[in-house]
Amino acid sequence: MRFKLSTLLAAAALLMTTGCQELLDIFHEVKPRKIEVKEFVSGLAAPIGMTLDAKGNLWVTEIGTGNNDGKVLIITENGTKYTVIEGFPSEYNEQDQTAVGLNHLLVKDGIVWILHAFGELYKFDMASYHPGDAPVKAEDLATEDIGTFVLEYEFAEDTGESNPFNLTAGPEGDLFINDAAANAIIRRSKTGQLSVFATFPNIPNPLPIGPPSIHSVPTGIAYDGHRFFVSTLTGFPFPTGKARIYQVNMAGEVSVYKEGFTMLTDISLDAKHQPLALQFAEFGEQGFKPNTGRLTRVTPDSSLVLVDKLNLPTSVAKRNANTYYVNSLAEGKIKKILNVY
Numbered sequence: 001m002r003f004k005l006s007t008l009l010a011a012a013a014l015l016m017t018t019g020c021q022e023l024l025d026i027f028h029e030v031k032p033r034k035i036e037v038k039e040f041v042s043g044l045a046a047p048i049g050m051t052l053d054a055k056g057n058l059w060v061t062e063i064g065t066g067n068n069d070g071k072v073l074i075i076t077e078n079g080t081k082y083t084v085i086e087g088f089p090s091e092y093n094e095q096d097q098t099a100v101g102l103n104h105l106l107v108k109d110g111i112v113w114i115l116h117a118f119g120e121l122y123k124f125d126m127a128s129y130h131p132g133d134a135p136v137k138a139e140d141l142a143t144e145d146i147g148t149f150v151l152e153y154e155f156a157e158d159t160g161e162s163n164p165f166n167l168t169a170g171p172e173g174d175l176f177i178n179d180a181a182a183n184a185i186i187r188r189s190k191t192g193q194l195s196v197f198a199t200f201p202n203i204p205n206p207l208p209i210g211p212p213s214i215h216s217v218p219t220g221i222a223y224d225g226h227r228f229f230v231s232t233l234t235g236f237p238f239p240t241g242k243a244r245i246y247q248v249n250m251a252g253e254v255s256v257y258k259e260g261f262t263m264l265t266d267i268s269l270d271a272k273h274q275p276l277a278l279q280f281a282e283f284g285e286q287g288f289k290p291n292t293g294r295l296t297r298v299t300p301d302s303s304l305v306l307v308d309k310l311n312l313p314t315s316v317a318k319r320n321a322n323t324y325y326v327n328s329l330a331e332g333k334i335k336k337i338l339n340v341y
Contacts, residue, residue: 005163005180005217005233006063006100006117009048009265009280009314009329035306036338040325041079044332045069049104049115049166050317050325053126058317058325059084059105059112060334066092066099070138072114072124074131075334082131088138089118104166104266104315106175113175115164119147121177121188149194150182157202159183159215166266168221168228171250176228178218185218185230185248198252203234203242210237216244220267220316222275226250229257229275231264238263238283245275245298258298265314271321271341274299276306278316278326288312295326295337307337 046063053059058075070088075081090101103115107126114122121144124136150162161181170176173190176197187197200216217233228248243261248254257275266278275298282292293310296303312330319325324337 005165005219006048006103009312034339037307038336038338040334040336041075041081042331042333043081044073044327044334045071046099046329047327047332047334048102048314048329050315050327050334051105051107052317052319053107056319057131058334059107060327061102061105061114063099063101064088064090066090066101070101070116071135072102072105072112076131080131082133083135084129084133085114085122085124085138085141086135088116088122091118103164106167106169108169108175109173113167114141115146115167115177117163117165119145119150119162119164121146121164144188144192146177146179146186146188146194150179150184150186153182153196155182155184155196155199157183157199166219166221168223170223170228176221176223178221178230180217180219180233183215183218185221185228185252198248198254200230200232200246200254203244205237205239206242207237207239210235214239214242216246218246219265220278222267222269224269224273229267229269231261231267231275231277233263233265233280240282245277258300258303260303261296266316268316268318268324270297270318276316276318276324278313279310280314281312295324306340 049061060073062071064070070090072085105114112124123142146164147162163181165180167177175188177186184199185197187195202213205214215235220231222229230246234243240262245257247257263280265280268276277296279294281288291309293313295307311328317325327334
């Protein structure tokens with residue numbers, strides 16, 4: 001199925017309805033600081049992607065319920081929510097009882113770029129929008145077809161599927177898009193030309209169930225000015241400790257940055273350009289385990305858990321060096337993490 005990752009995440013969210021946070025102390029240099037986790041907003045319909053604009057507003061995608069009710073919201077610094085765009089297509093899967101639709105988004109140079117599991121890249125010009133304006137209809141936005149390009153490309157290991165899941169801005173004004181079903185990064189030039197920038201290899205399956213090798217499934221992507229960091233989920237049977245963070249140079253060459261993770265769904269960079277990796281959950285006999293998400297600071301030599309017991313998070317967004325947002329797909333909430341440094 002083309003939309004396997006979105007369906008997977010939504011199915012997992014259906015199993016979880018409550019969550020809690022465990023606050024962990026970390027030490028930076030000499031002075032100890034206690035990380036604080038506070039609820040920022042609630043009442044969202046399956047939030048999946050987040051990004052901030054230059055004014056500090058948080059932009060959020062909601063998958064919705066599967067009744068063509070996907071939305072893009074803007075949330076001001078004080079937590080006030082406004083619907084900016086509504087009516088995005090969504091599909092309800094009766095078998096899985098989940099909805100599939102919007103994925104992640106990015107604000108860049110006054111444009112909001114929005115990815116959809118059905119293969120589209122939507123483009124919204126922020127110039128004329130002010131919080132509180134009447135919502136724009138998704139059908140009125142300009143779109144570009146990423147999915148067809150991916151499906152028609154002859155990959156060495158071709159999955160025959162596409163799911164443009166996440167994106168970031170790179171050099172020369174280009175966009176770099178993780179296709180989580182094709183296990184590839186698609187490069188969109190400033191003029192709209194598409195090319196395959198990098199692909200990710202399958203990894204051996206260490207478990208007795210499932211296929212002999214499993215997909216890497218690229219999820220989050222971040223650019224530090226020299227290279228890209230890419231988080232991976234790994235495919236079924238979702239073995240613990242086998243997800244990787246890859247680094248990709250500007251020639252599209254892929255190498256392992258660090259191993260030993262579980263079901264990563266996003267990645268950001270801290271004030272020192274070190275990766276912050278977001279774990280979705282652990283997988284057990286009864287499915288995804290509640291409240292096993294976490295946010296981890298990663299260096300080549302160490303991994304430090306900053307926040308534990310998150311409930312099915314899919315996105316982390318940086319406000320400043322000390323403040324981040326993390327969502328919960330299951331709970332329909334966004335939480336603010338303070339004192340990261």
